[in-house]
Amino acid sequence: MSTQRTDCDQAAPSGGRPPEAGERLRRWRLVLGGDAADGTGCGLTGQDAAMDGALAALYGKGDKSQRGRDRSAGLGASAPSVARWLGDIRTYFPSSVVQVMQRDAIDRLGLSTLLMEPEMLEAVEADVHLVGTLLSLNKAMPETTKETARTVVRKVVEDLEKQLATRTRATLTGALDRSARITRPRHHDIDWNRTIAANLKHYLPEYRTVVPERLIGYGRASQSVKKEVILCVDQSGSMAASVVYASVFGAVLASMRSIATRLVVFDTAVVDLTDQLDDPVDVLFGTQLGGGTDINRALAYCQSRITRPAETVVVLISDLYEGGIRNEMLKRVAAMKTSGVQFVTLLALSDEGAPAYDREHAAALATLGAPAFACTPDLFPEVMAAAIEKRPLPVPEAA
Numbered sequence: 001m002s003t004q005r006t007d008c009d010q011a012a013p014s015g016g017r018p019p020e021a022g023e024r025l026r027r028w029r030l031v032l033g034g035d036a037a038d039g040t041g042c043g044l045t046g047q048d049a050a051m052d053g054a055l056a057a058l059y060g061k062g063d064k065s066q067r068g069r070d071r072s073a074g075l076g077a078s079a080p081s082v083a084r085w086l087g088d089i090r091t092y093f094p095s096s097v098v099q100v101m102q103r104d105a106i107d108r109l110g111l112s113t114l115l116m117e118p119e120m121l122e123a124v125e126a127d128v129h130l131v132g133t134l135l136s137l138n139k140a141m142p143e144t145t146k147e148t149a150r151t152v153v154r155k156v157v158e159d160l161e162k163q164l165a166t167r168t169r170a171t172l173t174g175a176l177d178r179s180a181r182i183t184r185p186r187h188h189d190i191d192w193n194r195t196i197a198a199n200l201k202h203y204l205p206e207y208r209t210v211v212p213e214r215l216i217g218y219g220r221a222s223q224s225v226k227k228e229v230i231l232c233v234d235q236s237g238s239m240a241a242s243v244v245y246a247s248v249f250g251a252v253l254a255s256m257r258s259i260a261t262r263l264v265v266f267d268t269a270v271v272d273l274t275d276q277l278d279d280p281v282d283v284l285f286g287t288q289l290g291g292g293t294d295i296n297r298a299l300a301y302c303q304s305r306i307t308r309p310a311e312t313v314v315v316l317i318s319d320l321y322e323g324g325i326r327n328e329m330l331k332r333v334a335a336m337k338t339s340g341v342q343f344v345t346l347l348a349l350s351d352e353g354a355p356a357y358d359r360e361h362a363a364a365l366a367t368l369g370a371p372a373f374a375c376t377p378d379l380f381p382e383v384m385a386a387a388i389e390k391r392p393l394p395v396p397e398a399a
Helices: 021-031 046-059 061-067 079-092 095-109 112-116 116-125 126-134 143-179 192-198 237-254 280-285 295-304 326-339 359-367 380-389
Strands: 227-234 259-266 270-272 310-315 342-349 372-375
Touching: 021 112, 021 280, 046 061, 046 079, 046 095, 046 310, 061 079, 079 116, 079 280, 079 295, 112 116, 112 295, 112 342, 116 143, 126 237, 143 237, 143 280, 143 380, 192 295, 227 237, 227 295, 237 280, 237 310, 237 342, 237 380, 259 295, 270 295, 270 372, 295 310, 310 380, 326 342, 326 359
Parallel strands: 227 259, 227 310, 310 342, 342 372
Antiparallel strands: 259 270
């Protein structure tokens, strides 16, 4: 049985149906792919046909067994055809959609090797996930491509710093000032909430007032180091986005004089990248995504660098799949907390939510008072502020 297809606008139902029915039909046609099973009975022309071709090239061939359809297209293995496709999707779709399609192309069609060509890198829409892919290819990347790759990575890092730096510095500066309470504050430095709470016993009913015999104030900002922060980051392949964000936040924290920041990355080996924190791009290219995981070894190194436990925050960013000695890892966390260290466990530092993680280890850490949860970049300043002030962490409800 043959099917005759008409333009989607012409195929839209008429009569008492609303005029937007044709637009709905067009959208369904783009979603379903245009084979005999789509049920729309309409075809596409002009730019719509070009959009459909770009979608088919990526999502068509691999779907037959799963969805009963087979869009006839593909990107092929040549760089020119991929470059043309990249140009097409940037023409037809917004930047956020382009980034998703690029990510899917790398995952579904195995295009990672093509990213080692400078011409390809110049054509892609750069985002955090692309940076993660480039870092995983770093060791295999030819010298002719590395400079282009660094340019791409630097653009993403600079954009992230613009988004995250101001709020992070403001939030943590406030937390540092609040954590340094003084008892003889100037008037504008008085913490009225804590002052009133501390003097409620001096309430005079007849005057309906509290006599503040003891004032509590915020400490004034100081140029000396108040807190020490150690970011301990798992660089296994699944943590790519977290590595990117942790490097950016590490650079922001290192720019604050009142915080001494250390950045440690690990797999089965431990690498201290603190001396590169003035340039997060150097930090990222100093990582090596993939490999095993030895959290215990990494924490042992971090523990050896702690000189002021009561003024130190350790942030472990890992999915907790431990390849080292589990009981020793937990003992180290317990010892650090007993000494006064504020210990934070993040299963991920990204917008994607919690990855697959070791639930047994997460539960064990929660028992020690170090609940493990995924953290978005927007929430990270609040998490750090809470750790600095030694108050409960703002753990998302989903955790």
